[in-house]
Amino acid sequence: MKVLTAVDSFKGSIDSSEINRIIAKELENRGLEVIQKPLADGGEGTIDALIDAEIAERIECTVTGGLGEKITSYYAMMHDGTAVIEIAQICGLPMIPPNKRNPLYTTTYGVGEAIIHAIEHGAVNIVITLGGSATNDVGIGMLQALGVTITTPSHQSVLSGAAALEAITHIDFSTCITSNKDVSLTVITDVQNPLWGPDGATYIFGPQKGMTPDDLMQIEKQIQRLCTISPILQKYQDTPGAGAAGGLGAACLALGAQIFDGADWFMEKLQIKETIPQVDVVITGEGRLDSQTLSGKAPVSIARHAQHLNKSVIAIAGSIDTSLLPDFYESGIKSCLSVIPGIQTLEQAMSLSQVQKNISYISQQIASFLTWSKE
Template sequence: MKILTAVDSFKGSISSSEINNIVAKELKLKGLEVIQKPLADGGEGTIDALIDSTNANKIECTVTGGLGEKIKSYYAMMHNGTAVIEIAQICGLPMLPSDKRSPLYTTTYGVGEAIIHALHKGAKHIVIALGGSATNDVGIGMLQALGVTVSDALHQPASFGASSLENITHIDFSTRSPELKNIPISVITDVQNLLCGEEGATFVFGPQKGLSPDDCIKVEKQVQRLCSLTPLLQKYKNTPGAGAAGGLGVACLALGAKIYEGAEWFMKTLQLKETIQQVDAIITGEGKLDSQTLSGKAPISIARYAKSIDKPVIAIAGSIDIQLLSAFYESGIKICLSVLPGIQTLEQAITLSQSQQNITYISQQIATFLTWPKE
């Protein structure tokens, strides 16, 4: 029996590669053949999953972090010349101390620096994974790093963070770096929010990143004003995904980027459909199986395709919204299993050592079930 393991990371706990290694080890001990595909959907862990799944090269770089300091980061360079930049590795929320998390001051400048670095390394295509940002600067920092002129009434460059948006009076895309010419840019995200409005970047994601209700009202006003300064931002502000990463999505679209759902992009890049056709069963999952899973995240995309060719899917997770079990089953998941063997606090469950034990436990149960004598 041949099994595909393609489990996404348990965010803040254990990486996709680590999970799939544990599952594969236990399955192999029972004599099962295993194909591993570490998984992501554009958020935290995207680069590591790509490197582990495709043998892409890890390219280290020094860029500006979310708080304006210089940091060590990296991106993936695939063998076809595609550079995949994960913003969570540059201006991601988990990279900042909890008392420093405020989109009023965080910047995407380092994303632009990483793009330039990749171009100098010979990249022929730039892919930006937009999940997990600590920013709400509408991508202004990234645009500045790429040569776009963003200035105030005194013709001074805009400062970092959403707090500086109110001072911006001029945006000129014609000054962008000539290195961007003829370089295709793609954006992958599992977020479909527009830039503005109650379901836009600021009101939906701002509070998670540290904005107060009053901050959200002020920043939203400035984001809308900013769009009126240039036809390019105005043109794309209502495009699904424009609100991803605190509006970084709309800045990428203004540069000519095409936007893709992270799960579907990964399915294609990792050739998951072809692999699913070759196996007898699939094990997938993520930290929490809930309504967001059903919105098109990687595990459900796998399940839907597997269902179309009658391949069984087992999903594992730290927690499961049991009210949605019927929806999971309808999507192609045959069994939903929690990795928790007993009562644990959240703090206990998300530690690396406990996560490893929990995933080992459930993997042993799955391996035993899959090798149970058939009559």
């Protein structure tokens, strides 16, 4: 029996490649043949998965972090000249201490600096992954770094963060340095939210980034106002994905970027769909199986494709929203398994050593089940 293991990272505890290595080891110990594929969908861990798959190399760069400080970050340069920039590695929530998370003051400026760095290092295509941001500045920081003219009534440059949006009275995209560069821009995301509105960037994602109810109302008002003074932002305000990364999606669209589903893009680059017909069983999963998983994240994208090929899919996770089991089954997942064998605190379950043991445990159970008929 041949098995494909393609499990996304358990965010905050273990990356995709290590999860798949643990699973493969346990399955191979029972005589099963395993193909490993790292998995991501545009969020945290995307560029590491590309690098681990040996289709890209790590390029380090010094950029401005989410709080305005200089940091050492990195992006992935693929062999075809495509640079993949993961904003979670620059201005993502994991990069900022919980007590300092506040989108009123966090900036996307470093994303623009990373784009410039990649262009200077020969990138002909730039891909920006929009998951995991700590920002809500509509990409104003990135645009400033790229030379877009953004000024106040007194023609002064604006400060960083969402709090500075109210000072903006003029946006001129014609001064952007990418406009005279022979480079294409792509964004990948796993969310379909518009720029503003009840399902937009601020109201849906602002609270988890540190915004108060009063902040939400004020920033939403300013984003709507920006769309009235910038026809190009207004053009893309309702485009699915424009609200990704605190509106960074809209800023990228305004620069001419194409937008793609993160899971589909990643599976194409790793040739995961081409691998599924070669195996009997697929093991996938992520840290938590919930409504967001069903909205188009990588495990469900894999399951739906496998379903068309009559391949069995097992999904593993740290936790599972059991009320959604019928929906997971309908998507093509045959079995949803929690890796946690008994009572554990959240801190225990998230620790690297414990999560390694938990994944090893569930892998042994899966291996036992898959080899049952041979015993």
